[in-house]
Amino acid sequence: xxxxxxxxxxxxxxxxxxxxxxxxxxxxxxxxxxxxxxxxxxxxxxxxxxxxxxxxxxxxxxxxxxxxxxxxx
Numbered sequence: 001x002x003x004x005x006x007x008x009x010x011x012x013x014x015x016x017x018x019x020x021x022x023x024x025x026x027x028x029x030x031x032x033x034x035x036x037x038x039x040x041x042x043x044x045x046x047x048x049x050x051x052x053x054x055x056x057x058x059x060x061x062x063x064x065x066x067x068x069x070x071x072x073x
Contacts (some may be wrong), residue, residue: 003029010047012064017047024064025050 007014008048019025021037026046029037046067
């Protein structure tokens with residue numbers, strides 16, 4: 001899905017999604033031939049995890065560390 005669709009589906013902004021991608025919280029999006037970001041369905045789950053982490057009072061740095069551990073298995 002494109003960045004605007006993901007933003008609408010998850011209740012966030014495209015600016016926040018770009019920030020999360022740059023900060024390493026979201027995996028880099030694939031790009032279409034025309035240069036649009038293309039996110040997979042797993043991005044929805046990742047954003048939900050980020051939102052719940054923020055609601056629990058975790059800093060983005062801490063959330064990134066947890067994501068890195070989780071992604072490593």
